[in-house]
Amino acid sequence: xxxxxxDDVLKEFAPESLSTSFSKGxxxxxxxxxxxxxxxxxxxxxxxxxxxIFTSLFYYVSLLVPxxxxxxDNYVIDSISFIFAGVxxxxxxxxxxxxxxxxxxxxxxxxxxxxxxxxxxxxKRYFVSEIAFEVIYGLVLSSIYFLxxxxxxxxxxxxxxxxxxxxxxxxxxxxxxxxFFSLSLLAANFTIxxxxxxxxxxxxxxxxxxxxxxxxxxxxFPTWLRYLAYGSPFTLAVRSxxxxxxxxxxxxxxxVWISIxxxxxxxxxxxxxxxxxxxxxxxxxxLSGTIHEx
Numbered sequence: 001x002x003x004x005x006x007d008d009v010l011k012e013f014a015p016e017s018l019s020t021s022f023s024k025g026x027x028x029x030x031x032x033x034x035x036x037x038x039x040x041x042x043x044x045x046x047x048x049x050x051x052x053i054f055t056s057l058f059y060y061v062s063l064l065v066p067x068x069x070x071x072x073d074n075y076v077i078d079s080i081s082f083i084f085a086g087v088x089x090x091x092x093x094x095x096x097x098x099x100x101x102x103x104x105x106x107x108x109x110x111x112x113x114x115x116x117x118x119x120x121x122x123x124k125r126y127f128v129s130e131i132a133f134e135v136i137y138g139l140v141l142s143s144i145y146f147l148x149x150x151x152x153x154x155x156x157x158x159x160x161x162x163x164x165x166x167x168x169x170x171x172x173x174x175x176x177x178x179x180f181f182s183l184s185l186l187a188a189n190f191t192i193x194x195x196x197x198x199x200x201x202x203x204x205x206x207x208x209x210x211x212x213x214x215x216x217x218x219x220x221f222p223t224w225l226r227y228l229a230y231g232s233p234f235t236l237a238v239r240s241x242x243x244x245x246x247x248x249x250x251x252x253x254x255x256v257w258i259s260i261x262x263x264x265x266x267x268x269x270x271x272x273x274x275x276x277x278x279x280x281x282x283x284x285x286x287l288s289g290t291i292h293e294x
């Protein structure tokens with residue numbers, strides 16, 4: 001067997017080789033995760049049952065609203081539609097964060113990070129690939145859970161969509177997914193440091209959902225808490241999501257374009273924080289050789 005020369009080693013780590021390694025690793029990661037998901041098809045069925053139960057609860061709670069109407073941003077929303085729009089965004093964001101951090105906690109206990117840190121695929125690429133899969137998985141799983149719900153309950157009865165407002169709605173959803181993708185990456189770093197993914201996800205979800213006005217108008221908040229709520233990008237996303245879906249909002253509306261800008265800027269800032277904290281974690285792996293002890 002002919003020994004490798006220095007030039008051969010350099011070729012292996014050339015940009016083209018790393019790109020091929022990344023694409024193959026990404027493909028293998030997705031295939032592995034799909035196989036794992038199929039093994040838990042009963043859990044998926046139970047997830048739908050759980051979704052049906054809590055949406056039934058919210059449906060009957062929404063019937064308690066006087067006149068079944070809620071006013072927001074100079075338009076009136078059916079109370080059922082108002083609550084279900086918030087529940088839908090809560091479901092998607094919860095799935096993304098919980099699945100991402102639970103996955104990282106499990107991988108940490110198995111020592112996966114230490115192995116990947118020494119391979120060409122790389123730990124950072126694994127972070128990005130795993131979170132990307134969880135974002136897609138959370139979106140698909142939420143769709144599977146909620147599509148039958150739309151046929152069971154008279155949801156979204158006051159939709160006011162034009163082509164422009166539909167485009168704006170899609171843009172808001174994409175920006176929201178990018179925001180939670182970045183947030184999941186950063187939260188995964190803290191999962192590595194604190195060894196508790198589920199608890200971190202629950203705190204983030206609890207605070208963001210409380211302040212978002214997903215299930216009730218923010219006018220119920222005291223003034224100081226209302227100002228704090230509007231400082232959350234997710235609150236702006238929920239507000240613009242409803243405006244586009246029920247109020248005919250378009251991208252030129254102040255609430256919509258401000259939400260898009262804030263979501264994207266917050267995503268960039270959070271991603272930079274992820275890169276900074278990731279480098280510290282990577283150095284810790286190199287120095288200590290392990291990060292998965294509990």
